[in-house]
Each structure stands twice: as structure tokens, then as C-alpha cells.
Amino acid sequence: MSDVDDLYTVDGDGFVLAVHVEPRAGRSAILGRQGRALRVRVAAPPVDERANRAVLDLLADEFGVAPGGVQLVAGPRSGQKRVRVSGLERDELEVRLRRTLRDADGAGGPRARHRGE
Numbered sequence: 765m766s767d768v769d770d771l772y773t774v775d776g777d778g779f780v781l782a783v784h785v786e787p788r789a790g791r792s793a794i795l796g797r798q799g800r801a802l803r804v805r806v807a808a809p810p811v812d813e814r815a816n817r818a819v820l821d822l823l824a825d826e827f828g829v830a831p832g833g834v835q836l837v838a839g840p841r842s843g844q845k846r847v848r849v850s851g852l853e854r855d856e857l858e859v860r861l862r863r864t865l866r867d868a869d870g871a872g873g874p875r876a877r878h879r880g881e
Contacts, residue, residue, distance in 0.1 A: 766858055767862070768858050768861040768862055770800045771801065771861060772857065772861075774854070777850060778833075778848050778849055778850035779848070779849050779854070780848050780849075781801075781823070781847045781848075782800055782802065782844070782845075782846060783801055783802050783803075783804055783819065783823075783844075783845045784798040784799075784801040784803045784804065784843060784844060785804050785806065785815065785819050785845055786803075786804070786805045786806070786843065787805075787806055787808060787809055787815035787818075788807070788808075788809050788810070789807055790807065791807055792804075792806045792808075792818055792822050793805050793822075793868075795868050796869055797865060801844070802861075802864075804822060804823075806818035813840070816836055816845075819836075819847070820834045820835070820836060820847065823847060827852060827857070827860050827864075828860065829849060829850070829851040830851060833851035833852075834848070834849050835847065835848045
């Protein structure tokens, strides 16, 4: 058992992450954990799927996968979402999750994303 395996489940050749999303933030960033979910803020409002798209783009960028490798599988109108990530091996996903959490908990705070949201 690892220190991040409670954040995801295995789903075929991919992984499903639990994600807690806060839309309409001042900037888009991964903030760390919220219970058994990844805590994410996005600048986009929850209108016309803009916040969902911003979450998927942020996660694809953070995990280094193509945008098509990240899909919303549950929670399109909820702050609690389930996001499928494919294109990574399990050990690589865990390395990237640890790095993401370490960066979010670091003295400088979360790394912001500014992409015209």
C-alpha cells in the first residue's frame, strides 16, 4: 500500500481519481488533498462545461498526458468528480501524484496555472 493509493482506483488500463473542484477561483491550481480526493481550484466558472474542461486540462498538464488521456467519468455538475487518467503506468501515476502533493504542500504553495480561463 502506498501513501497515495487512496486517491485513485484502477480502471482497466487507466486510473480513476477522486477530485474535489472549486470553480471561479482567482487562479487554477492543485492545492493538495481533501480527504481521499485531490483538491483542485480552477479559474473558470461552472458554466457551459468550462470548469470541467479547465479541470481536465489542468490534470492532463500536471500528469504529463495528452488532453484526450483525461476524461470526466462522474460528477459533471458536482464539485465531487471522478476523472479517468490513461497513458501512465501505476508507478508513474504514483510518482506524479506524490510530486503534485509535495509541490502543493511546499513553502511556495500550489503552482498556479494561467491559461486564459
